[in-house]
Amino acid sequence: xxxxxxxxxxxxxxxxxxxxxxxxxxxxxxxxxxxxxxxxxxxxxxxxxxxxxxxxxxxxxxxxxxxxxxxxxxxxxxxxxxxxxxxxxxxxxxxxxxxxxxxxxxxxxxxxxxxxxxxxxxxxxxxxxx
Numbered sequence: 040x041x042x043x044x045x046x047x048x049x050x051x052x053x054x055x056x057x058x059x060x061x062x063x064x065x066x067x068x069x070x071x072x073x074x075x076x077x078x079x080x081x082x083x084x085x086x087x088x089x090x091x092x093x094x095x096x097x098x099x100x101x102x103x104x105x106x107x108x109x110x111x112x113x114x115x116x117x118x119x120x121x122x123x124x125x126x127x128x129x130x131x132x133x134x135x136x137x138x139x140x141x142x143x144x145x146x147x148x149x150x151x152x153x154x155x156x157x158x159x160x161x162x163x164x165x166x167x168x169x
Contacts, residue, residue, distance in 0.1 A: 043070070043122060044091040045112040046098050047081040053107040054080035061098030065090035070125055079109060083125055088115050 046061065048054045051074070058069060067086035074080050084094055095111050102108045114121075 041085045041117075041122070042088040042091040043112075043114045043117040043125075044084040044086075044095040045081050045110075046084075046095060046102075047075075047079060047109040047111070048102050049078050049080075049107045049109060051080050053102045053105065054082050057098035057102045057108075058082045058084075060101040061094035064097035065094040067091055067094040070122065085122065088113075 044061075044067070046054070046057045048057055054072060058072070061067060061082075061084060062069065065086070067084040067090050070083040070085050072080060072082045082098075084091055086094070092113055095113055099108055099111045
């Protein structure tokens with residue numbers, strides 16, 4: 040049975056740093072990550088309980104020295120639906136983000152099409168320079 044571990048950090052770079060250290064410390068698999076808001080990012084891992092605990096401890100220690108650790112969590116035998124929901128929620132979030140990006144691109148195009156840019160002509164003075 041697989042275990043679930045979570046490291047929550049302030050900032051994406053610290054989450055990447057923690058995930059790298061965790062994966063190097065033990066044989067775990069990254070389930071996914073989430074940008075929660077207000078700069079918080081959580082990274083989820085799965086694997087054997089001892090490997091997940093080792094990975095979470097090591098990943099957390101790397102970012103805690105920089106005061107960027109928000110919290111950690113290890114669940115020994117999570118309900119199967121928990122991991123399923125984590126995976127499906129990640130896909131839903133990415134689909135929502137793709138829709139937002141598409142709507143931003145469309146509104147930018149509409150805005151550019153509706154505005155006419157008129158540049159003023161430079162004044163040309165004829166005659167002698169004084």
